[in-house]
Amino acid sequence: MKNTRPIVLFLPMAIFILAAVASLIDVQGFLAFAKSLNNWILDNFGTLIYLAVFGFVLTCFAVLFSPIGKVKIGGHDAEPILTRWQWFSITLCTTIAIGILFWAMAEPIYHLYQPGGRDILPGSPGASQFSLVSLFMHWSLSPYAIYTVAGLAFALSFHNFGKPFSVSGPLSILFGRDLPKLVSSLLDAAILLALVLGMAGSLGAGMLLLSGGVANLTPLSSGPFLLALVAGAIGIVVLISSISGLLKGIRFLSGINTVFFFAFVAFIFIFGPTQKILLQGGGAFLDYTASFIPRSLFIGEAASDKEWARDWTIFYYANWLAWAPVTAMFLGRIAVGYTVRAFVLVNLFLPALFSIIWMSVFGVFAMETDMANEGILKQALDITGPESVTFVALEALPFSQLVIPLLLLLSFVSYVTAADSNTTAISDICQKLESGEKSAILSRNLKIIWIGLLAFMAWVMVAFSGIDGVRMLSNVGGLPALFIVIGLQLALLRMAFSSKILRSLQNKILK
Template structure:
């Protein structure tokens, strides 16, 4: 087999623009953040209804796909064998989509909502505000977000394995028009999605650096600063490069297994050691309200149509999930061979969403109970130190707080490494020309060593993302990168709608009748 060659446009265009924007943010961070914020506000003002309606449509599409005859279709064909066991498949899906976000948003986001309950006539820091906070957590972190991931990844899996389309986000175009998409169109779609992912990776790595360095600062005599954050960034970058270079069945599989078990252990301990009844009671009441409010919240009907809060939270979150979804779809679709569409929806939507509901119930409920009992305790931490430090404040109310803080540092490290591992794999595949051929056959899985070009590309992307995250966190702040990662939600919105239409069409015709 010939050596891999690089898709020059898909490699150089996103890389050059990304580096240019990072340098710009370094030279003039205030101006950079101002422009990024204005662009983000404009997108949310103009397309807010588009984001929410599309997200709701993705939920309905997943339900339809599971119940329709399409649900019986096996990804890869009748004789396809699974790449992964069900447990490993679920663990990889869970950890590569959760990343590091839930470790601090589960405790930080409800504190925001507790004092600003969406413009509703609810008294701040009250039991009613606590329920509003929990329902908002479920809305932003469970079934709808995972539907945003499931629709494009399922569509890509069917196109790639069953219809033999190239390894590109142009796969649904090829399925719709019956022939490979024009090169310029395929390259443009892949470039936009890759640029959005680069900013997303940098933003989440920046949050990971702050979380881990803050934990080290707390546990040791080391002071959080440029040197410590640089060492943390280097350690994370080295770990996810080595993991990704070792392949799916070594690095990603092993790390995701360990990461999932640690998540479960922390979750169980927090539930037992914390105010168990209060957590479960608040979670139970809130989940019932979530079910009642799902449709009006999804479609932003009254009274859930408060523009400032809605755009700052619900629309912003959906747009951010959409920014990540196209590239995540390539990885999630690629590892799904050998399972049916119904099994795919179970593992990629239902199970991770339920896990997220339980996680948010426990840690969001714990944070809210602490704040209701001691008003402004966690809110002061949030305002002074940022959302990444709230979790450590919550852990102080549990037994073995110092040991738990160390445990969280390890989980934070593994969480980002696991998620970045999969993203690095997709970026490498997307920027090379022959992955559509080499990654499909079973013998490709048995390659003894990764190809030199793959390793070189992964090293380049790992160093670029790591350096950008370190620069932004130590010199100019991470807010600009967060805004830019969210800007990718606009082009992603149209890409995902295209995937959704393709899936609906594939579900109404026989796959063998679709010619590529």
């Protein structure tokens, strides 16, 4: 492996393995350490996280309407490697993973009965509206702005400026000189560790959802054996997809997955409480737009329940940040041939709009199902956890015996698609990849290593230690990622508004 970057490959791998081993040796001690570290970060850096994410949203709009919006990623003669549909579907599936399937019905039930704010009565219409607005805050414009800023900074530095396939590429534009190789390697190792911890947590959540669904449909009971089968199946399919050729497997899976997403949301909309979805979703969207600035800045009524904000909004933003740098490198790499404005449209506005529609449909359906059945989803949440809420809710719909297996398939393909995209980025960042190369020399071997390690570690954590420790560590990874993304934001702003840099791009503007 002479072409690998040893620090980037082995440092996060060693820390990742040590964390899993520590959790096996002393589960309670490991979880206590992770929780205390996580709480310290949320308590001391929560305000900065709020302000930074709001700043990312403003940056996206500033770039959208600046002269750099016309710049073509890769230069004037660059040709896209993806159609617009492929680009959108890959972007959507890469960024949402299994999150909206796992949380779309569970999170609104949490907020319905434990809303933030002093004057909101649990179970009331006000709590229902608060729940939907919170879903929009956690899953739409703000988190996608994180990905867009980081992805666009990397896309321009890699394709237009010929910088290395590293987070140090955009930062070198910010500082006006290349960063030392050691600093570059340490930065990439940090963001890689944050991502693999986040992926392990997401895979663990997916394993719980899938094993719960399989146990619901078959005589198999949810336990280590079933979880191992699920982890193995995911790992094998991700491996087959990822080594099938650059973007070939991702294009295929993303296309299928996106069609499933649209079909599933249409089914719930038609057979669920259609009128209430329209009325409550529309009302919540108006409330979201009206309260976006105070909730983003954590002022006024939005600041009335700091504990709720820490446990939910800041917690979510930290998790999105942990995923952002490496995921953004993949998003930036596939955007060649399109303009900066098209990048903002496909990476910010379209996924955010899809998420708002999805959360409106599933959130209203879940809350209406719960209130019409004497709190049945709240009972499921309290007794068996969030992984059971979706299946209990779907049993209230026609064709549930068909819909539930299809949801399991969608969950499976959804995580495989996101894992495929991110393992591609992981394999690229672990090796000496120059900007002119079309593919990574060691991609297949590195993907095999990381996919196997992720599947095994996620299984160990879920089957024997629980997933809480890894999920908290993924949020711990959000702290260094926060400062890295802020650096990428400043680099993007310098590219957008430095007259010297803009002049160097004049021959790359789409005319």
